[in-house]
Amino acid sequence: MEKEKIDKKDHILDVAEKVFSELGFDGASTRMISGEAGVNMAMLNYYFGSKEGLFIAVFERKITSFQDILQNIGNDESMSSWDKMDAYIEIYGNKVVSNNCFQKLLYQEMGMNRRTDISDKLRSILMINVGEVKKILLEGIAKGEFKKDIDVEMAIATIYGTKNFIINTPLMSTPMLGYDIQDEKVMDEQLKPRIKAYMKNLLKAYILN
Amino acid sequence: MEKEKIDKKDHILDVAEKVFSELGFDGASTRMISGEAGVNMAMLNYYFGSKEGLFIAVFERKITSFQDILQNIGNDESMSSWDKMDAYIEIYGNKVVSNNCFQKLLYQEMGMNRRTDISDKLRSILMINVGEVKKILLEGIAKGEFKKDIDVEMAIATIYGTKNFIINTPLMSTPMLGYDIQDEKVMDEQLKPRIKAYMKNLLKAYILN
């Protein structure tokens, strides 16, 4: 049945996402993934063509939801530039914290220099979001709403970097913040509001007049 | 000769550091490293016992220089808290940008969940620096020099995170910043002063009264 087939593929992608994010692309073997998913090893190639195809499929499943997060915000004429930044941080904070497993995998792979076809694909997608944030910041500067001497690119690096540090380096962020980053409930109830509030205050202090 | 042997081992470690940081532990093969270093494959095992031994040796070579970066600053009674932060950013910016290859490898490894013996060692060393920065920030708050409602831990995450994003994700940071992150000369002449100036301005706006 078509429905069950999709469910099975989805289940494989769930497992693959988890195993990849824990061990990286090379560290995760097809035997391990198929074993943990409870399917025959050949099924991975049958469904996804290759290990790399499976890897890409993991990303493509999530990609769509990331692409049009900002579309609406950026083009809203009625919002002030700061309200747009505020709205972006809000959405970004929600999306990112609840997809931390995937986020880790994403930026882990972006750090590698090989497989430029995959990395390039991921980069071009992420750069769309970067472009949207940049547009908001530049608009705010042009309207005189933001300071005119802010380092736009660095500010963007701070937004993504602060989040990445917390998500990708739990060995440091967990003892730093005082609660377990891996714990989903803690993430949602404590980290999410905290990182949102902090990010808004930090940016407010740096970019607002 | 003892001297040449050390030089050769050092050369292997240089190459290994570079290849590991580009491809990760699993992605880098011993054949690749030995080939690029211009030595026989068996030499790696002869000198370092195993691939993992080589990996550890890469870290242990650098570890010592990381341990005493901050000691002097923190205990200087004559400096204001902000001057200490300023001095730290200055030193950190220099150290980090010129060791970007190793930094990338370091935080790549910190993100992985396996080989906990290495990761734990690295973490405990890095956490010393974190503790020193935290001390400066708390001191500034206590003295009324800094705002009392700043999120200390998040601010530290921003310092490390912003740097890491630029260093570890050159595929994004290079097009964002408009110049090649991999280029050593560019790093030194353009990125280093820029990241220092930005970091100081950002923190000044967020923590200073």
Place this chain on the structure above:
DNA sequence: CAAAATTAATCAAACGATTGATTGATTATA
């Protein structure tokens, strides 16, 4: 509607390639 034909899904087994590591012989050094 039921039997036959076709397609899709699943599996155990094996493939060639590559991995990290080791060997025993050879060369250089002290």
Place this chain on the structure above:
DNA sequence: TATAATCAATCAATCGTTTGATTAATTTTG
């Protein structure tokens, strides 16, 4: 000459992938 360094060759293990056979599902046909 004895010790250290270097090498080509080879090891077993694991990798991702493919195969050919088998079962399940779907479609076609009489």
